[in-house]
Each structure stands twice: as C-alpha cells, then as structure tokens.
Amino acid sequence: MSDKVSRRQFAKIAGLSAAGVANPLVADAKPAAAASRDSGFPVGFVWGTATSSYQVEGAINEDGRGASIWDRFVRIPGKIEDGSTGDRANEHYHRYKDDIALIKELGCKAYRFSIAWPRVFPDGDGKPNPAGLDFYNRLVDELLKNGIEPWMTLYHWDLPQSLQDRFGGWRSTETCKIFGDYAAYVAERLTDRVKNVFTLNESGRFVHFGYGIGIDAPGVTLPQGEVNQVRHNSALAHGLAVQAVRAHGRRGTRVGPAENIDVCVPAIDTPEHVRAAEIALREMNAGYLNVIMTGSYTDAFLKYAGANAPKYTDAELKIISSPVDFLGLNIYAPQHYVVPSDQGAGFMPLPIPKSFPHMNSDWLRVAPETIYWVPKLAAKIWKTDAIYISENGTSGEDVVTPDGKIYDTDRIMYLRNYLVQLQRATAEGVPVRGYFLWSLMDNFEWVFGLSKRFGLYHVNFDTQVRTPKLSASYYRNVIARNAAGV
Numbered sequence: 001m002s003d004k005v006s007r008r009q010f011a012k013i014a015g016l017s018a019a020g021v022a023n024p025l026v027a028d029a030k031p032a033a034a035a036s037r038d039s040g041f042p043v044g045f046v047w048g049t050a051t052s053s054y055q056v057e058g059a060i061n062e063d064g065r066g067a068s069i070w071d072r073f074v075r076i077p078g079k080i081e082d083g084s085t086g087d088r089a090n091e092h093y094h095r096y097k098d099d100i101a102l103i104k105e106l107g108c109k110a111y112r113f114s115i116a117w118p119r120v121f122p123d124g125d126g127k128p129n130p131a132g133l134d135f136y137n138r139l140v141d142e143l144l145k146n147g148i149e150p151w152m153t154l155y156h157w158d159l160p161q162s163l164q165d166r167f168g169g170w171r172s173t174e175t176c177k178i179f180g181d182y183a184a185y186v187a188e189r190l191t192d193r194v195k196n197v198f199t200l201n202e203s204g205r206f207v208h209f210g211y212g213i214g215i216d217a218p219g220v221t222l223p224q225g226e227v228n229q230v231r232h233n234s235a236l237a238h239g240l241a242v243q244a245v246r247a248h249g250r251r252g253t254r255v256g257p258a259e260n261i262d263v264c265v266p267a268i269d270t271p272e273h274v275r276a277a278e279i280a281l282r283e284m285n286a287g288y289l290n291v292i293m294t295g296s297y298t299d300a301f302l303k304y305a306g307a308n309a310p311k312y313t314d315a316e317l318k319i320i321s322s323p324v325d326f327l328g329l330n331i332y333a334p335q336h337y338v339v340p341s342d343q344g345a346g347f348m349p350l351p352i353p354k355s356f357p358h359m360n361s362d363w364l365r366v367a368p369e370t371i372y373w374v375p376k377l378a379a380k381i382w383k384t385d386a387i388y389i390s391e392n393g394t395s396g397e398d399v400v401t402p403d404g405k406i407y408d409t410d411r412i413m414y415l416r417n418y419l420v421q422l423q424r425a426t427a428e429g430v431p432v433r434g435y436f437l438w439s440l441m442d443n444f445e446w447v448f449g450l451s452k453r454f455g456l457y458h459v460n461f462d463t464q465v466r467t468p469k470l471s472a473s474y475y476r477n478v479i480a481r482n483a484a485g486v
Helices: 069-073 092-106 130-145 161-167 173-190 203-212 224-248 271-284 289-294 299-308 314-320 370-382 409-427 470-481
Strands: 046-050 110-114 149-155 196-201 254-259 264-266 327-330 336-340 347-350 387-392 432-438 457-459 466-468
Touching (some): 046 149, 046 387, 069 161, 092 130, 092 470, 110 432, 130 149, 130 173, 149 173, 149 224, 161 173, 173 224, 196 224, 203 224, 203 254, 224 254, 224 289, 224 314, 254 387, 264 271, 289 314, 289 370, 327 370, 370 387, 370 409, 409 432, 466 470
Parallel strands (some): 046 110, 046 432, 196 254, 254 327, 264 336, 387 432
Antiparallel strands (some): 457 466
16 A cells, blocks of 8 residues: 555654444354453443444435535545545445444444534535434434434534635634534534534544645645644634534533544653653644643744744634543554654654554554553643543455355454553553444545445445444454453
C-alpha cells in the first residue's frame, strides 16, 4: 500500500507540532461467567462498537439529504483506490434494524454512530430537513428498544459541500459558527435519549489529509500556516459544539472529543523514557488536544511554528477549552517511539524500522502497549477522570472459506493483545471507562474504498449479506466475561 493513502499517516514534528443477515455467530462454546473486578475490566465498563454515517448509510440522494464533500471527492478519478463510492455502502439507512440486531447479538451495550450533517441541514445551515433527523430518531429508538445505549458523533467528516463551496469549509470560522448551530439543533432534539455526544472525529486526520496533503476530501493542499489555522478552527468548532450541547441538551448529557491522538510510546519502560513520552504526547498533540484540554498553545508549539502559528484571540481559546466530560481516544498504532534527549523539548522520536510488524494495512503497526501507555499518560497530562477508547480495531485479509465462514485469527490476535494491555491499564487505575471496537461491519473505508475490511461482520457488498467472522465470537466472549483473556 502506498504511503500517500495511508489511513492514519501523520506529519512529522513540523507538521503536527508546528501545526440481509447471515447465520448466527461462529462460536460453539458458551461464554464464561462474568469476570470480577480483580480479574477483568471494572464493573460497569462500557463495551461498544462503532460506524460512521458516510461509511455505512448509503442513500445519498434520499429523503432530502444534501451533498457532502465526500460525495464530490469520490468522483475524482484516482482518489479512491478501488474506484468505489459511499453511494450505496452498507445500505444501513434502510437496514439499520438488522444491523442493530447484530450489535445486540454481540452483547454490546453501546453503539457509536455519527450524524450526517447534510441529512439534517442539506446546505449546512438554513432550513433543516425533518426527514433527515427522523432517520436518527428511528435509529435511536431502535437502539434503546434493544437495550443498546446510543453514543452520537456530530461530525465524522461528511461536511456539507455547500459550506466548502461558500466558505472554504474549515478554513473559515463561519463554518465553525454554523457547526455550533447544527450541534444545538441536534442536541435539542436527540439528547432526551442520547446522553453521550462526541463533537468532531479525528481532527488530526481530516485537517492534515484533507487540507494539508489533499488525499482526503476536500482534497485541498494548503501551506503549513493555513493548515495550522484550519486545525485551530476545528478546535474552535469543537468548543462551540460543547457550548451548544451544554445550552441546548437535556440535563445529564455528556460531551467530549474523539481524536486520533498522535501516539508517543516510551521505547523502554524506565522513568526517563516514560517522562520523555509524556512530554512528547503533550507536544505532538499541542495543536489540537492540548489546547482543548488546557486552553493554551504550548511555548514549544508556538516557537516551532513561528510565522506559521495560527491566529487566535483569548476569547477563542476560552471557547476551545470549554470543559468536557470525557476524552475519546482513537488508538490503533504508534506513530513514535521516543527516548529522552538533552536537546529540544526533552524527547527524540525514533524512526520506525521497516521490519516492524504490521497488519494488512501497512500503517497499522502492531504495538499492543500503545493502548496501555496512551490513556495512562493522557490521564496524567490532562487530568481527566473519564477516557473512552472511541476506536480501536484492525483490517484483515478476511478470506471466505469454502464452508462460508471467515476465520480471522489475525484480527483476534490483534484484539486479544490490545485488550490485555487495556485491561492492564484499568487494573492500575487508569480511568478508561469504555471501549468501542472499529468496526461493527466492513464498510466504505475512505481512500481505500471497499478494499479494506475492519468489521466483525463480513459484508458482501453485492448482496449486502452480513456474515459474522470468528472475531465476532471472540468479542462476544470478551464482553460476556468482562475480561480480555490470554
């Protein structure tokens, strides 16, 4: 896989710091009894799975939905690896009841989904589209009917194309203000039943890929100073959404970000290396998460950015740092192993060896310790007492065997090792309160199209038949035991 389409390719320091349902599950064995607090995850740990609107819904021209930047982007020749689009995707818009049955079959008690902004406001602002919101009302009601808690994401990349055309998308604070209005509208109408809201998903991805190197929608290539400004604007949009949810949501509604944190791991477990990783995690995320959690840009960030630093006001920083109820972290692979350094900020990132093991996506390096160190260090740096792993999972080869099953032992290996490390973190008191596995089912995987499969359920995109993989049985057993096992 070429580096230019790596799903979570991150910039170097200059970039970020300066800037139809099949048969039941495969497993025959009955799950073991639920684990105790001492031998598994904490009591009340939230087990969930996740999807996003453009990746699964399809129905892009139905019931008044407007166009998104991805609807246009996928039609540019060569942008999507296999030439596919999200026009149909998983037909989740029409098959959501069957898909919710799959979530229930896993034993998940939570489901993270996203609202398609152009379904609710076809032009991003102006007159709302009641038919669009009605879909999410039906989805939420069906989830609750099945004992599944809805966790809502307000923005998972499908920006209304109208806002890109009129304002340059996230290049303008006008889009930020409109996002706040959209968040208020949705909060007023759904938080009587939806009690947990993520604001923006993966600013680090959609800013750098969409506005920096142009390989995601909207496909813009901007100079570094403008990229940093776009990132600042996305943080401002987050803050405005937090304020909107506070003002217009029902009492008890919780809100926070979901970010693909730039992962920094100590190369060796010694106090000096751990301290270096702590510094690195703060500085490598200074342009988004740190300013959200602290209300200021670090001195090192501003010094390195120099003339490329974002322009902002104290009032904007106050909005950006509006208090959140939890921190959502999307964790897959390490971007940097770090060692102490006497130069610079006190750490040095190491190059990743070519021989480093990875899954069938080249970017997805296998490093289970990542999901231990990142929440542990994040809780210390940003003094949060509620962290959710808002995404974690892996693509796989997922060959359908002659018996019609998918024995994805590679995915089970990945999940088992990561969850053991996450269990280690919670046993040490790291405040991770829940985990959302990416993803419920195979879907449209952005620049990879339909060629990369992350799901617990295999999807035949011709027939739309969903088939459980062996990993679905593994995850069901984890949930039932409330423990990762070995």
